[in-house]
Amino acid sequence: MTCAAIIVAAGSGSRARRASDTVAKQYLEIGGKAVLLRTLEQFLANEKIDRIQVVIGSQDNDLYNEAIAPTLTGQLAEQAKAKLLPPVHGGDTRQISVLNGLKAIKTENPKHVLIHDAARPFITDAILARCFESLKEHKACLVATPVTDTIKKVDAKGAILETIDRTTLWSAQTPQAFDYAFILNAHEKAFNQTLHAFTDDASVAEWVGEPVHIVEGSPSNRKLTSQEDLTMAETMITPTASRPLTDIRVGTGYDVHAFDEGDAVIIGGVSIPHTHKLKGHSDADVGLHAITDAILGAIADGDIGTHFPPSDPQWKGAASDLFLKDAVRRVKERGGKLSNIDMTIICEAPKIGPHRPDMRTAIAQLCQISIDRISVKATTSERLGFTGRKEGIAALATATVRLPEQED
Numbered sequence: 304m305t306c307a308a309i310i311v312a313a314g315s316g317s318r319a320r321r322a323s324d325t326v327a328k329q330y331l332e333i334g335g336k337a338v339l340l341r342t343l344e345q346f347l348a349n350e351k352i353d354r355i356q357v358v359i360g361s362q363d364n365d366l367y368n369e370a371i372a373p374t375l376t377g378q379l380a381e382q383a384k385a386k387l388l389p390p391v392h393g394g395d396t397r398q399i400s401v402l403n404g405l406k407a408i409k410t411e412n413p414k415h416v417l418i419h420d421a422a423r424p425f426i427t428d429a430i431l432a433r434c435f436e437s438l439k440e441h442k443a444c445l446v447a448t449p450v451t452d453t454i455k456k457v458d459a460k461g462a463i464l465e466t467i468d469r470t471t472l473w474s475a476q477t478p479q480a481f482d483y484a485f486i487l488n489a490h491e492k493a494f495n496q497t498l499h500a501f502t503d504d505a506s507v508a509e510w511v512g513e514p515v516h517i518v519e520g521s522p523s524n525r526k527l528t529s530q531e532d533l534t535m536a537e538t539m540i541t542p543t544a545s546r547p548l549t550d551i552r553v554g555t556g557y558d559v560h561a562f563d564e565g566d567a568v569i570i571g572g573v574s575i576p577h578t579h580k581l582k583g584h585s586d587a588d589v590g591l592h593a594i595t596d597a598i599l600g601a602i603a604d605g606d607i608g609t610h611f612p613p614s615d616p617q618w619k620g621a622a623s624d625l626f627l628k629d630a631v632r633r634v635k636e637r638g639g640k641l642s643n644i645d646m647t648i649i650c651e652a653p654k655i656g657p658h659r660p661d662m663r664t665a666i667a668q669l670c671q672i673s674i675d676r677i678s679v680k681a682t683t684s685e686r687l688g689f690t691g692r693k694e695g696i697a698a699l700a701t702a703t704v705r706l707p708e709q710e711d
């Protein structure tokens with residue numbers, strides 16, 4: 304194992320927090336995807352990084368699992384299986400969180416480590432490549448950009464004391480890249496001397512007397528620190544945000560599941576007592592599967608099997624909520640909105656009518672749209688065909704999606 308990455312995500316994000324926010328900034332979505340997930344994906348996709356250790360808040364296990372596990376699909380899920388270590392808890396300062404991450408990967412014994420803020424989701428492969436190049440010659444490397452504003456030193460009353468020569472000033476970013484044994488030792492030494500407030504890892508290296516080499520960063524590798532940064536990030540990711548949602552798309556979905564021995568079927572997110580269950584690799588929710596495919600159809604993004612292959616054992620018995628939420632996320636990622644869903648269940652039994660309100664509620668919640676945009680219908684097939692013979696249940700769905708206007 305040659306290179307590990309530590310992503311620190313244990314901060315409280317107090318400067319970016321709006322009154323309506325119930326979670327720290329790393330769990331907020333920008334462009335339909337959690338900030339932490341965006342950051343993590345960059346590291347998962349980089350082939351030179353062998354292991355990733357995320358450091359999270361001690362209360363954030365559920366938040367982390369909800370933000371990360373269900374959203375990593377396809378190739379990224381494969382990379383996560385190979386690289387992503389279970390998260391560890393951080394501490395009261397960034398420095399302590401980094402140290403916890405460094406200690407957690409001791410058994411991995413990497414040659415190099417890249418330490419990165421979860422709050423910097425715009426990290427690019429080009430910056431990572433420059434870090435790897437610099438690590439060939441240096442034990443300690445810092446991604447940074449030259450200061451471009453004129454810098455003033457100001458007193459407590461707001462009066463300028465002096466203008467500082469900016470020609471030698473750089474703004475520190477992350478990743479900060481090190482020889483692993485060196486930075487672990489330096490961090491442990493600082494901690495043991497009760498120095499806990501270094502604001503970055505290069506400062507820890509400087510403190511033990513190691514020269515730190517500058518690696519060119521980028522202004523877009525900004526840290527999301529304030530509310531304005533979050534707004535700016537949204538427009539960077541979704542440049543279409545300001546465009547009208549006039550590109551109307553329609554998709555259809557169809558699914559069938561056969562009956563098997565059991566005592567309840569799950570349809571439209573609702574469990575209905577019945578003489579049989581539905582057979583399937585997942586929970587066999589024929590209704591949510593048809594809706595998921597209808598949404599994916601509307602945005603021309605494959606079908607459920609593309610993103611959640613039935614051959615992959617991790618989806619065995621999976622709640623179909625996961626599939627639908629992922630399709631809804633893909634709409635948001637494109638800056639779009641789901642307009643309505645119309646679903647028809649085809650079966651002789653069980654009776655769907657009594658469960659219609661619960662299904663509409665469940666689907667509306669999963670799709671994050673109001674219940675008056677969700678229609679659930681049912682019909683028999685007049686005892687004809689496989690549904691008529693009570694061999695299984697079929698579902699049809701239509702979804703309408705509004706996407707930002709774009710030039711063809």
Ligand SMILES: Nc1ccn([C@@H]2O[C@H](COP(=O)(O)OP(=O)(O)OP(=O)(O)O)[C@@H](O)[C@H]2O)c(=O)n1
Pocket residue numbers: 311312313314315316317318319327329358393394395396397398400401419420421422423526527528
């Ligand atoms: N005790 C801490 C503090 C910060 N961080 C992480 O360090 C990175 C940089 O910190 P910053 O952006 O300043 O985040 P917060 O400390 O969360 O923000 P604030 O100071 O506004 O509360 C973030 O990814 C943050 O989650 C951490 O892991 N543990």
Ligand SMILES: C[C@](O)(CO)[C@H](O)COP(=O)(O)O
Pocket residue numbers: 397420474475476477502503504526
């Ligand atoms: C590490 C860092 O991102 C470098 O700019 C920064 O110092 C951490 O953020 P904080 O605002 O100092 O906590």
